[in-house]
Amino acid sequence: MTSGMMAPLDRFRSWVKRRVKQWKVERIVEELKLSDVQLRKVMQLLDDEMNKGLCKGTNPNAAIKMFPTYVRSIPDGTEEGNYLALDLGGTNFRVLLIRLNGSEVSMRSKIFLVPNFIMTGTAEELFDHIAECISKFMHEEGIADQKLPLGFTFSFPCKQEGLARARLSQWTKGFKVSGVEGEDIVRLLHEAIERRDDIDVECVAVINDTVGAQISCAHEDRNCQIGLILGTGSNACYMEQLDKVETWDGDERAPRQVIINTEWGAFGDNGVLDFIRTQYDQELDAKFSVNPGKQLYEKMMSGMYLGELARLYLERLVNEGLLFEGQSSDLLSTPGRFYTKYISEIESDKRDDFKNTKSVLEYDLGIENYSNADCHYVQYVCSLVSSRAAHLASCGCAVLLNRVARPSVTIAVDGSLYRFHPKFGDIMEQKVSQLVNKGLKFKIMLSHDGSGKGAALVAAVACRIRDEQKRNGLI
Template sequence: MPATNDQLSKYERIEAFVKGFKLSSTAYKQVMTLLHQEMNNGLKTQSHKMADIKMFPTFVRSLPDGSEKGEFLALDLGGTNFRVLLVTLQGHDIDIQSKTYLIPQRIMLGTGEQLFDHIADCIGKFVSEHNLLSHTLPLGFTFSFPCQQEGLAKARLSQWTKGFRCEGVVGEDICRLLQEALLRRTNCKVEIVAVVNDAVGTLMAAAHVDHNCEIGLILGTGCNVCYMEYLDNVGTWGNEDEKDLHPRQVIINTEWGAFGDNGCLDFTRTEYDRELDTFSINPGKQVMEKMISGMYMGEIVRLVLERLTREGLLFQSADKDCPLFERGRFYTKYVSEVESDTDEFFRHTKLVLEELQVVNYTTEDCKIVKYVCTLVSARAAFLAAAGLATLINRLNKKDMTIAVDGSLYRFHPRFHNLMCLKIKELVKPGLKFKLCLSHDGSGKGAALTAAVSLRLRDLLALPTDSNALNLLSKDIQS
């Protein structure tokens, strides 16, 4: 006869509510097999349209070689604020000056024209403040949203993520929208020469000093990865004139956050994942990202804590009107803070509970909160590790550096070590790897991409866009 709730111990009952986060090694190997299949589907012409993982070619054909020189602007747009940077390159010497600007909520939910006008206004002020109005400045644009790239400086937004819902942008060339706004709102001589996402920027920045680096990973508000792929494996590469030119490679923007949108990852998901998804702004989308990234991890923890509290297993005196019971109020930074406690005093956990207005908690409550945080973050780290192991095995190089950036990776006290342990378990014997923090990838990396793209214009004999600004100006005026 099965035991009743009364017969089960408190911790056995808690375990029943959280056991779904404890996936076996076999489960992670199954994730790898599925991811490899889905990546191939994204690369093949016949299956790309239906593939969840789009595997977009970025048109970035080369990594930095140390010869890059000059002044470049970089624009880093990927969240609730953005940065404008002036990057001066002299070989391996780099000088960076930058400023951060906020994006109001009304603009995030407004029109595309409002968004790009706001960005252009800020770029104009930045250029003026640095006395560069008379300079012709190439710009590398880090745009950290899913895009279909059609050229180095042409990318159409596939879908908004991270809380953005600006009208009139999906399906449009975001470089053209920004260039039009710059011409409309400023007197700057700025030409957008390359567009990348933050993963590509992260890879480019790290590869500038480490030539074994061919994978870039973002673990922050979102989660995405890019890597250098051989052109022979990219069925969606449409420019046959360039295919036979060297280098025969291109960086692939996987957009792997959408892995599992077809249901193949349902065996890894819990009731809390499904509830989070139901109440998200994009139900059924970005399934893998929702199990890993900083935008969602805190909410998964909150949903577990809420369930345990309602079951009488946690916070016996909790006020049901406190922020713990409000969606989105347990931030992912709380997970990092809770897990930074290394003794029995739970100083950081207590500060978090006080911010959530939880009163009369016990030391046992603190232990349970930390336990839940460790389970949710470990699953996230192991899923990310399984994804990286898939790529490391795919590239099959003896020494591989993975550039990583993002607030989750930077600030979580255990994420790096957890990922390394799981990758070692999952990669082929004999393959060595290291994870390195990529400093300012979405800024420095964007500028380096712009510099490399200018070099590739000559190297690959690509048509230049020297008259692009004049032609675009005439279009707008007419």
């Protein structure tokens, strides 16, 4: 056989080799593709678990707790005046002044540091520091002589006992302040303000970031009935009718509704999602997370975990000789080193344009021995990981839309994953449209500063409702 006759045969062999390699890659990652049948099963299970959380008899053992937030109304556009907001969730915190005039909102804010010795000190030291910073801010803004309501976004696990009553369950994020766990944080804040005796501030509402996102958007769009966080973690809230909330222990007066903080990240902690969890979901949960067996729904669709999930699949492909000619790098082999932001960067590449992918591989992961085919497979893995996350989030949104059951509903969304991933929003809109009950329309709206603006708006709504009740002789 002449050399001229070998070329077509060599090309055929090369084609077969590529096809076999592609088939092997697809076989490994196929489990990340969820069918609509599977997604609808997830929806039914989620709806069932939510009902258990709302039912007084089943709530104690429910995976999804469905906490009433005591926020019972969204802004109606009549809110006016000056309101403070306090946003505490880490080593920095913000104090904000929100000026409301109907639909017009203006904000000023200042960031303050929580020193390490205060993060590990006493309750009195922490709240005295917060009160001092509030006082400094009010004096700088020339409002120290005003009596102002305050909305408090407190981003630590709490047991809510009223709109302005919340007991810290446990500290997270490096805080170890003594004398706070089990205590009402609003009482501690008020006591610190009273010790100063130079400002007059009343905390009228405590919220989390999910509620803040919803209320922030609701000020612009009265159809906003759902709040969603898709960032480092994931959670959702929605407006529910009181007659469906058996755990409600507040007053029965109108409005006969309340925003429910679902805490849906814990969906699946009782094993109901095992039918879609892969061996790498299990490995990530057991070896990478700090809370094995907890927040399993969140671990399949939030920014803290998606990068590591993609890394585990990429490592598998390398180990089987299907990627980078079987040669990894120390960085790719390091748990937690493939950041979720890489997924967003890689998926920002246009079709057959590997500029960002090559940059991540070469400069961020130290991989030099790669081909265009390798870049394609890396993109493919990232797209499946993020698409599954978007589809699972879509299941949750469709369930909440079905529960709200209004003809048109706006979903407020915040969080770094949703904001920075180039395709997440589009994938969600398409999938929610396929899953939601027929006849229900929705739109997704990006929320801006729910932890600041949203907290102040909740305070404004609380004051409006309280004034209305006073005028009607109800309190």
